[in-house]
Amino acid sequence: MRGRAAVVTWSPSVTLVPTRGCFNRCDYCGFRLSPDPRDPLADALGDRQALALLGSRPQALEVLLLSGEVPPASAHRTAWFARLVALSRLALAQGRLPHTNAGPLSRTEMARLGRLNPSLGLMLEGLGPAYDALHRQAPSKRLEQRLAQLEQAGRLGVPFTTGLLLGVGESRQDQRDALELIALLHASWGHVQEVILQPFRPAGAEGLPLPAATCESLLELIAEARRILPPEVHLQLPPNLWPLEHLVAALEAGIDDLGGIDTVDVINPAYPQPTAGALAEHLAAAGWELRPRLCVHPAWIAQLPAALRARAEAMAQRLGRGG
Known part of the structure; x- marks a missing residue:
């Protein structure tokens, strides 16, 4: 069914990874590196590297800050968060809009990033025994903590992206329950701008095709x-x-x-990103228009802090004019 006109949107994006070091040990993750306990930020992304990456993607309006996590009580937490702030400011200085996904944040941290990022994100991933098993060594992925983050974002008025990781052994009822929880939180605060339905794909040198039965099941879930x-x-x-x-x-x-959409998916590098041109051509043949957008969807721009709102409005106007 078509809930809207035959338009599908996407965000021209470039990804910056402040650090791959992460104290969580999710069973499926090929992104994380084991942090050096003496210097968990040894691989921290510097400004010069970040500027080079931004320069390689001049058309990208969204700067996705996708980071491994430092424990809340760690002596290195302040330096880690300072990197997120510095890279957010760098993105803004380069005429881009940052969108940070760096795990659970304290209220103070989220409020500060919310003044620099027009949207923030955190995957709920899901609920039920399948996720409990996957996250048994991932302290920050406890369901109650993820839900508290979604509520905290709502209380702070931060436009938020969340989503589900699908196909890890969860039941259809688990999927429904997770979606209903997200809907309930949005009904309270009106801040969930998008929900990602992400099929789990195993890591490896080459990507594996999604089985036909899985596709059918996911279409029903959509x-x-x-x-x-x-x-x-x-x-x-x-x-x-x-x-x-x-x-x-x-x-x-x-x-x-x-x-x-960046040139590479840093979480799932075995699964190549299609180009916007290839997507647009494929969709146009079926009567769909592929339209670029900012990292914050139009309906949420009005609720941003004044400086961010003015910047996003100006960028949205230029995007609408095609330049």
Whole structure:
């Protein structure tokens, strides 16, 4: 079904990784590095490296800060958070908009980043025994902590992206329960701008195709998610983790956004990102328009702090004019 006009959006993006060091040990993660206990920020991304990456993607309006996590009580937490702030400021100075996904944040940390980032993100991932098993060595992925983060973002008025990691052994009821929790939090605070439905894909040298039965099940879930979530909440599917030949079916089921697209998916490097040109051509043949957007969706721009709002409004106007 089409909940909106035949338009699907995407965010031209460049990814900066402040650090891959992370105290969580998720069973499936190929992104993290074991941090050096003496210097967990030994691999920290410096300004010069960040500027080089930004220069390599001049058309990217979104700067995704995707970071490994330092424990809240660590003596290195202040330096880690300072890097997030510095890279957010650098992105703004370069005429871009940062979007940070760096795990759970304290209220003070989230409020500070919310003055620099027009949107923040944290995957709920899911609930139920399958996720409990995957996250048994990941202290910051306890369900109650993730839900508290979503509520905290709502209380602070921060436009927020969350999502589910699908296909790890969870039941359909687990999936429904997670979507209903997100809908409930959004009903209270109105801050969830998009929900990512992310198929789990195993790491490896080469990506594995998504089985046909999994595609069918996910198409059913997309339609169910569209019924559960309020119409203003966008539904996102990462196009590199989904078969191109079934992409239109996913849009017809309720997907209306393809997320931030960089040249490489740093979390899932075995699954190449399609180019915007290839996506646009494929979708146009089926009557769909691929339209670029900012990291904050239009309906949430008005609630940003004044300086960020003015910047986002100006950028959205230029984007609408095609330049």
